[in-house]
Amino acid sequence: MNKLAILFFVVFVSGCTQEVIIQDDLQADVNDFDINAVIIECDSLCNVNADAYCLESRVIEVNGIEINGTCRAFSKTGHVEGFNRCNGYCSDYDISTTMCKVNEAIDENCDGKI
Numbered sequence: 001m002n003k004l005a006i007l008f009f010v011v012f013v014s015g016c017t018q019e020v021i022i023q024d025d026l027q028a029d030v031n032d033f034d035i036n037a038v039i040i041e042c043d044s045l046c047n048v049n050a051d052a053y054c055l056e057s058r059v060i061e062v063n064g065i066e067i068n069g070t071c072r073a074f075s076k077t078g079h080v081e082g083f084n085r086c087n088g089y090c091s092d093y094d095i096s097t098t099m100c101k102v103n104e105a106i107d108e109n110c111d112g113k114i
Helices: 001-047 048-053 071-078
Strands: 058-062 066-067 100-102 105-107
Touching: 001 058, 001 071, 048 058, 048 071, 048 100, 066 071
Parallel strands: none
Antiparallel strands: 058 066, 066 100, 100 105
């Protein structure tokens, strides 16, 4: 009877561990997709919609940290990998729109580190 209980426990714990790994993999995929979706959106706005590209705030997740910023902020000097810069497109907009924020604090490198 004890061997049966131990076997059941091992199978149960193994199943839980497997489930956690699967959930972590899915979470990573969701985060990658979110960033890629914002990159695609920003690329589509470059040289087409200045207000949306330069002023509208979006959210990405980097290393588990939610970062708020505009397409302009994410793409500035290549801080966030994958974002393409729309050169000179926001020259008529206040420089403050190039700042990313984490919980309302300025995140100058848009990397979640304050």
